[in-house]
Amino acid sequence: MPTFRQKVEAQVPALRRYARALTRDRDNADDLVQDTLVRALRSEHLFQGDDVRGWLYTILTNLNRNRLRSLARRPPLMPIEDNDAPDFAGPESGSRDISRALGQLANEQRETLLLVVLEGLSYREVATIQGVPIGTVMSRLARARQQIRAYLDGERPALRRVK
């Protein structure tokens, strides 16, 4: 029976993957994972149940929201460079596009899409992590996919499809 810490440790590679795609920046991503782990280890006594994985994704998702909120509080003239610019790691030509496309999404939509397609979580698990009903997960997913498609097709985001 793996201990709590072993369960946490086993998730680190996946957390890094999720964080990298969420932030599209290696440094920010690993900082986020480090903060997540520190938080998790500190709150071990608060953890109940057995879904360590979902719990870690929840912490990371929330810490990233905090990070984005503080970025948004910056004075408007400050950001000269886009901190969320695509990172350097992608030599393959198509990869920049999907990275940029992710960058266009509202954060909640990006979370949903990544948790589902990259992390392979079920809609129900994602709903728990994001603290919303499954219906919201599905509509975020639909909007995310629609926007990515529009972006990759070079459409203007203003073209909205009415469902």
Next chain:
Amino acid sequence: MTTSDSPVQEDELHAFVDGELPPERREFVAAWLTANPEQAVLVAGWQAQAEAIRVRYGSVSDEPVPAKLKLEALLRGERNGRWRWLAGAAAAALVAFFVGGAAGWMAASAAAPASSGSLTADALEAHRLYVVEMRHPVEVPGSERAHMTQWLSKRLGYQQRIPDLQTLGLTLVGGRLLPGPSGAAAFYMYEGRGGERFTLYCAKAMKPDSAPRFKVGANYAAYTWIDGKAAYVLSGPDDRDRLKQVSEAVYDQVNKPPANM
């Protein structure tokens, strides 16, 4: 696009792509798609998106985990009591730097230049900008410590404690007010007998708390930590032992009495 009387709704198409349908329904939708090419194209597009995301980011989980994310290192940092912020995780970060290779921070900064949203990036930029300044490195000279404390406390909105690093051979050159990602930031400069300069960048923390990190740039290095509502970045020459010694002194002094604001 599915219509409201279609036997398969768009929600189900997403569920189909994501493996959320029960097997018999899955077969039904698959068969329906062969008869509805327009929907099939839509679904194929979503599958291609998912594949592109997995191709782009899937391999991150195969990368070796950097030492700074090893639990032993983080736990060691947690257990070190008063000094846990710097000692433990700084060691871990150092190991990360040597073992994990410079890949992490240096590579990231090389390709994604100074992000002004990052407190550390702002601090390092300020360090780089002002340590070479001979005539006007600061706005307020170190001789006016009391005035500077009052001024910057007011501007930052919390009590400043400007560390005295004389015992380490560092004299306060002075300080200045800078724009930072979270609002005003205070920037203090110290100088050693050999002319080496250290700078301390203080700003309101944007995150609740964070383990300390050690970062290395081209000709300088920095410790950064967040403690309560304040974030600190101590930058100086790339001499880890010295930097750690100075960081410890700063840490002790800014945290000594309980914050009175």
